Amino acid sequence: xxxxxxxxFPEMFTALSDSGITRRAFEQGLSSLTLINPxxxxxxxxxxxxxxxxxxxxxxxxxxxxxxxxxxxAKSQAxxxxxxxxxxxxxxxxxxxxxxxNVCNLGDRKSxxxxxxxxxxxxxxVIDALVDHEISIGDYVLSxxxxxxxxxxxxxxxRLPGALGDERSAQTDSFVDGLLGYAVYTKPxxxxxxxIPAVLKSGDHKKIEKWRFLEQYTRTKNRRADMLASFKPSxxxxxxxxxAKLDT
Ligand code: 9D3
Numbered sequence: 001x002x003x004x005x006x007x008x009f010p011e012m013f014t015a016l017s018d019s020g021i022t023r024r025a026f027e028q029g030l031s032s033l034t035l036i037n038p039x040x041x042x043x044x045x046x047x048x049x050x051x052x053x054x055x056x057x058x059x060x061x062x063x064x065x066x067x068x069x070x071x072x073x074a075k076s077q078a079x080x081x082x083x084x085x086x087x088x089x090x091x092x093x094x095x096x097x098x099x100x101x102n103v104c105n106l107g108d109r110k111s112x113x114x115x116x117x118x119x120x121x122x123x124x125x126v127i128d129a130l131v132d133h134e135i136s137i138g139d140y141v142l143s144x145x146x147x148x149x150x151x152x153x154x155x156x157x158x159r160l161p162g163a164l165g166d167e168r169s170a171q172t173d174s175f176v177d178g179l180l181g182y183a184v185y186t187k188p189x190x191x192x193x194x195x196i197p198a199v200l201k202s203g204d205h206k207k208i209e210k211w212r213f214l215e216q217y218t219r220t221k222n223r224r225a226d227m228l229a230s231f232k233p234s235x236x237x238x239x240x241x242x243x244a245k246l247d248t
Contacts, residue, residue, distance in 0.1 A: 001160060002032045002081060002111035003153055004074035006067065008049060008118050010035035012146045022154055025163045031153075034077060038062070041069035050119050059120040067115065067126050074113045081111065087132040088113045091145030091152070092121065095134030098148075100175045102135070103155040114152065116145030174216065178231045180224060182215035210240050217241060 005013060013035060016022040025031040042049050043065070050060035071088060078086040089112055096102060106112065115122065115131065127134070137148040157163055159170040174181040185196045199211045217237075220228050233241060 007116040038066035041066040091148040095136040179216040
């Protein structure tokens with residue numbers, strides 16, 4: 001998956017390219033990144049990319065022209081890579097809140113253009129003419145769209161086939177199956193007076209599977225009852241729940 005990111009702060013994206021799963025995905029060619037700075041398309045000695053709000057008020061707005069040129073450059077580079085149509089996602093506090101289902105829906109795109117806003121945001125006419133999707137990462141105020149763009153990229157990249165290594169698959173991720181994760185442990189056997197649950201050392205894989213599922217189920221019930229409402233247990237899971245005398 002190829003990402004074109006339009007940002008005034010391209011250096012922030014080293015957070016993805018320098019570490020972890022995302023770094024490996026870039027190195028393996030599963031994913032790639034082109035950073036485009038709208039300042040490179042700005043006019044005049046000062047190369048301004050911001051202007052005062054029409055109608056007055058505090059703050060500044062990202063001017064249309066440098067953004068339009070940046071989007072045009074991304075689209076023409078995408079065409080060279082064989083992408084005839086490429087969607088533009090604007091990371092915006094007014095967008096749809098990101099969750100695993102919209103991540104999944106975007107997962108089949110060969111490439112995407114991510115537009116990161118700064119200041120009070122982008123001139124509305126750019127959004128109306130050129131933006132396909134507006135996405136927020138939640139109801140809290142950030143300083144710009146760069147961290148949200150990186151959150152979206154991380155969520156997309158880790159789902160690419162091969163990104164998590166051989167045995168682990170994004171399909172087995174919690175959230176994908178609609179439940180929170182189970183508790184995990186490793187050596188040593190005792191820490192701060194607490195031992196590892198005996199079942200995890202029993203070697204009985206079916207018992208461990210059941211224990212982990214019930215752990216996920218009760219955690220989700222206690223912490224995120226809203227998620228449980230849309231969870232559809234399998235026949236076996238239903239039996240585990242009733243055996244454990246928990247409510248469905
Ligand atoms: C005038 C009211 N604010 C809009 C809700 C101003 C404003 C706040 C924050 C304008 C821009 C920003 C910068 N934030 C983002 O660009 C952003 C964001 C966020 O702040 N929270 C969650 N998701 C996102 S995606 C982009």
